[in-house]
Amino acid sequence: MPTTARAVLRRALRRHPRRLGTAAVLLSLHQACEALVPVAIGLTIDRAVATGSLPALAACLGGTAVLFLVLSQAYRFGARAVVAAWYRESHQLRVELAGRVLDPHGLRGAPATGELLSIATSDAERTGRVLEAAAVLVAGTTALVVSAVSLLLVSVPLGIGVLVGTPMLVGALQLLAPLLTRRTAAQQADVARTAALATDLVQGVRVLRGIRAEDAATERYRRTSATALRSTLRAAGAVGAYRGATVLGSGLFLAAVAGVAGALALRGDLTVGELVTVVGLAQFLAEPVGLLGFAGQKVAEARASAARIAGVLALPAAHEAGQVPRPGPAELHLRDVRAGSLAGATLHVPPGELLGVVAPDPRDAESLVALLAGRLPANEGSVLLDGVDTRALAPGHVRRAVLVEPHAVVLFEGTVRAALDPAAERDDAAVLAALEAAAATDVVVPAGLGLPVGERGRSLSGGQRQRVGLARALLRDPAVLVLHDPTTAVDAVTEEAVAAGLVAVRHDRARLCRSTVLVTSSPALLGRCDRVVVLTGGRVTATGTHAELTGRADYAAAVLR
Amino acid sequence: MSTSTPQPALLPVATGRRAARVVAAHLRRSPGQSALTILLAVAAAGAGLIAPAVLGRLVDAVPDGGSVWPFVAALAGAAVLVAVLTGLSTLLISRLGETVLARLREAVVDRALHLPSATLDRVRGGDLLARVGDDVAEVAESVTTGLPQVIGAGLTVLLTVAGLGVLDGRLALAGIAVVPLYLLALRWYLPLSAPLYAAERVAMGERSQALVSSVQGVDTVRAYADEPRHRAVVTDRSARALELGLRVFRLYSDFGWRMNRAEYVGLAAVLGVGAWLVRDGAVTVGAVTTAALLFHRLFGPLGLLLFTFDDVQSAGASLVRLVGVADLPAADPPTRVPSPARPALELRGVSHRYEDGPLVLDDVDLVLAPGERVALVGASGAGKTTLAGVLAGSLTPTAGTVLVDGRGVDDLRALVGLVSQEVHVFAGTLAEDLRLARPGATDAEVAAALDAVGAHWVAALADGTGTVVGEGGHELTAPQAQQVALARLVLADPPVAVLDEATAEAGSAGARDLEEAATAATAGRTTLVVAHRLTQAARADRVVVLAAGRVVEQGTHAELVAAGGRYARLWAAWTARG
DSSP states (O other): OOOSHHHHHHHHHHHOHHHHHHHHHHHHHHHHHHHHHHHHHHHHIIIIITTTOHHHHHHHHHHHHHHHHHHHHHHHHHHHHHHHHHHHHHHHHHHHHHHHHTOTTOOTTOOOHHHHHHIIIIIHHHHHTHHHHHHHHHHHHHHHHHHHHHHHHHOHHHHHHHHHHHHHHHHHHHHHHHHHHHHHHHHHHHHHHHHHHHHHHHHTHHHHHHTTOHHHHHHHHHHHHHHHHHHHHHHHHHHHHHHHHHHHHHHHHHHHHHHHHHHHHHHTSSOHHHHHHHHHHHHHTHHHHHHHHHHHHHHHHHHHHHHHHHHHHTOOOSSOOOBOOOOOOOOEEEEEEEETTEEEEEEEEOTTOEEEEEOSSHHHHHHHHHHHHTSSOOSEEEEEETTEEGGGBOHHHHHHHEEEEOSSOOOOSSBHHHHHOTTOOSOHHHHHHHHHHTTOHHHHTTTOTTOBOOGGGTTSOHHHHHHHHHHHHHHHOOSEEEEESTTTTSOHHHHHHHHHHHHHHHOOTTOOOOEEEEEOOOHHHHTTOSEEEEEETTEEEEEEOHHHHTTSHHHHHHHOO | OOSOOOOOBOOOOOOHHHHHHHHHHHHHTSHHHHHHHHHHHHHHHHHTTHHHHHHHHHHHHGGGOOOSHHHHHHHHHHHHHHHHHHHHHHHHHHHHHHHHHHHHHHHHHHHHHTOOHHHHHHBOHHHHHHIIIIIHHHHHHIIIIIHHHHHHHHHHHHHHHHHHHHHOHHHHHHHHTTHHHHHHHHHHHHHHHHHHHHHHHHHHHHHHHHHHHHHHTHHHHHHTTOHHHHHHHHHHHHHHHHHHHHHHHHHHHHHHHHHHHHHHHHHHHHHHHHHHHHHTTSSOHHHHHHHHHHHHHHHHHHHHHHHTHHHHHHHHHHHHHHHHHHTSOOOOOOOOOOOOSSOOEEEEEEEEESTTSOEEEEEEEEEEOTTOEEEEEOOTTSSHHHHHHHHHTSSOOSEEEEEETTEEOSOGGGTEEEEOSOOOOOSEEHHHHHHTTSTTOOHHHHHHHHHHTTOGGGGGSTTGGGSEESTTSBOOOHHHHHHHHHHHHHHHOOSEEEEESTTTTSOHHHHHHHHHHHHHHTTTSEEEEEOSSHHHHHHSSEEEEEETTEEEEEEOHHHHHHHTSHHHHHHHHHHOOO
16 A cells, blocks of 8 residues: 555556556647647648649648548547546545545544545545646647647747747746636635535524524525625636736737748748748647646646545554454453543453443443444453453454444435345344334334435434434344443333343343343333443442442432433 | 325426526616626627738738738737737626526525425425535536636637628638537437436435445444445445446547537638639638638637537526526515413314324324423324424424414414424534524623523633534534524524424433423423423423324323323333332
């Protein structure tokens, strides 16, 4: 994996040698032919139009036809090759980034979601574009050389003048560009703010309606939109001035070239056709010079994007590779763990136990859950699975044995069935049984398991989402299941059903092999636990059954309501 | 939400003719500016013809010799004229286009925020978001970057053909001869490209979707050791978008080849006809040179027109979608009817079903005395949210009425504030968010509202109520966001409050604080609380138990517990004192 911007770009250029080579050759040919079109027009006027010779006309038009044929086919296949290389490189980068983010060994210091997304989309796109820039660089240079040779063949002083003048003209316009960029950047920011506000207000439209704030919101949007309009109009002045300057520059340049070439022609030093060629080439030259500027800009953008990509690719893994031990009963031990707010927590979860954890300080609950999920490393002490430190085990193995369902349930888009059983390993009966145990059958009645859950489960209510998440965890049937406040969005009636379902599925007395850790303060759940521990100040301060502990004032304060 | 959702519908789309009429109406609002804009655009394109004409004269002057200066002066003068006219027309086209666009987007957002609740429920959420988001952006993009150039290019093409006609009608005919070729190319390209572009956009959307959900849900993905499958999905979707992208470009490059063919035919026709005319002495060599230069100059604008054709098309598609929303009937004028401070509310014989679904509410009678606090308890799917919606005026029941102080009212929503479990923190400062509820609220009022709901964490924020929250700002926890929603209710100060599971999203630790906040926010209002936590019910003046759309028990907490019915069993399970 490349770990610097330069390495990312270098690998991009090396990864597609055939396509890039083809593109450079064909696009150069295309640019050379474009440069020859004014020459062909000049020749035709000189040899055929001015003379009236039919064979000459046929020859000229035939020659021009061949020129156009070569020109268009070179572009057609050259551009295809370069775009194929560019898109493929972007795709490969995107897949690598996704692979890194979704690495089973975790990622230490991963950027925020929004940033990762923009890296995987626009930065991958811009980095891949370095291939296009490379091909264009070669093609633009070729066009410059062909134009230069053509001009010098017609007239040496004129050729030199045009060759010096064109880059100066393009350069002068490039100097104006930052002015324009500054104005339009402010304008784009204002427009983006307007767009973001509209989306935000519409997303919260029900909330607005609940408190009758539609008019206030509309008024706020109107003000923001008016501000954006004002800065857009200011920028329009700059854009107009820039376009005017561009037109003026190229117009005056044309006047100068036509003046000198015309003077030479009037003296008889240049034919009419040569005059046309020079004027045509002077107009054409702006194109390759512009292409070179474009390529330079794209390379700079690609470098900045490649640096961000390299930053993600170079992130260290959160876990070592680790070994896969022989299957065991999945007995869990925490020994003097310090992690997050945990300060020397010791805990034993024997196979088959339904353990309740009450943490009056939510930070203790968060830390314990994050530790068991492998998101938070232990600074001191250790987490043992069947007597082996989990740091020495393969992360995939630990997660298959110990499943932590996060409190904020995330369901992936698709049907309810796919949300519960993404790999489609279980039959409908098993899926329905899991929904039943999580008291979530109301979600699929009457729509059935094919009901779409929408983006991140948004089409479900909070309570439904929570119970579907629970059903998913029950269906997975891990040796150790850790649930964090699994019934907070569920009404009291349903909570009771959830508690009963959980015990029936995982703690049926006939099979004593599954253990469950419930991090909760719900008496309905705690009442069914085999044992309850209290976490205070980052360590276990009390152990007993729910009934035994209710006598303690601190426990009652945390749990009873 | 816990009921079967009806088939989602799409918002209306205007016809092209209607959209054109709306734009024309906007333009007529500033007739002078519109006329000047058109005039300058035509003049700019026309002035562009001067240079080739002068060059043609120069060619004609070569055999006789003479001074070059008049030609240089003419070319320089033309350059200045074209530059000034182009700059001004670019400015004016932007001004006009942007102003119309701003009026249009304001109208669209206005309507979107005022849609009747029934429409909101029926319409697919994504559709409304796409209208105010993507569609506005699409039209804005083409107004800002494309419009001046497309108009300029179109006028240049038209005026060039006219210019050829001035030189000689036959030269113009030779130039026009390529028009059918361009049209054929376009007719070949558009039907093929439109579905391909649409498919590509869908594929790109699905690719982002796969990335977003995997990255946002990465903790869940890891918990289930499901990384390989998610990677495979991202790879698949990215590959699909790649494949479509390549097909789009292949088509585009084929179209380019057809355009080059047409360019050649046109150029050859002008030169061939020109040679023939020169032989007959009908025109000069200079005239043919002018014609050839004019035609060569057209390659750029013609390419721009044809290649931006589908941008224009998709901007048009977005425009009709915008006009479709802007044309929706205006919602009822927002009347703040003078209202009693603490009205009595009565539901009489209320039944409701969604579309053809089963009865969700079945003949419910319920009275809320002035200032009374009633808790609604029941299992998922019992109809609690529906009942809350009816009482809040956001849902019109299939049968039955809602009476306020014994009388029917036109607009129940004017009296009721609704806080649901759907939390949304508006992007911007916290104070701005709260002032949505009462625009003129002073800093002290804002602070007092936050204080009333116990949002003491605000003091710990870097900038207090000036802290930027919501999307892209400081992220509030779910209980904090709910407290903000309750503070909005305090500021909005409605006589009636309906809280629908307003404490649901909090973890066990936050729930109790939220209950306190909810009680404070509804103090002195006639209140209905959909209660998840029975402690909320225990604090209410009266508890109503709903089962399968019917009221099955009601009374004070103590009465119901003593009665030993359904509620008493719930309470026993809830407290579960070992």
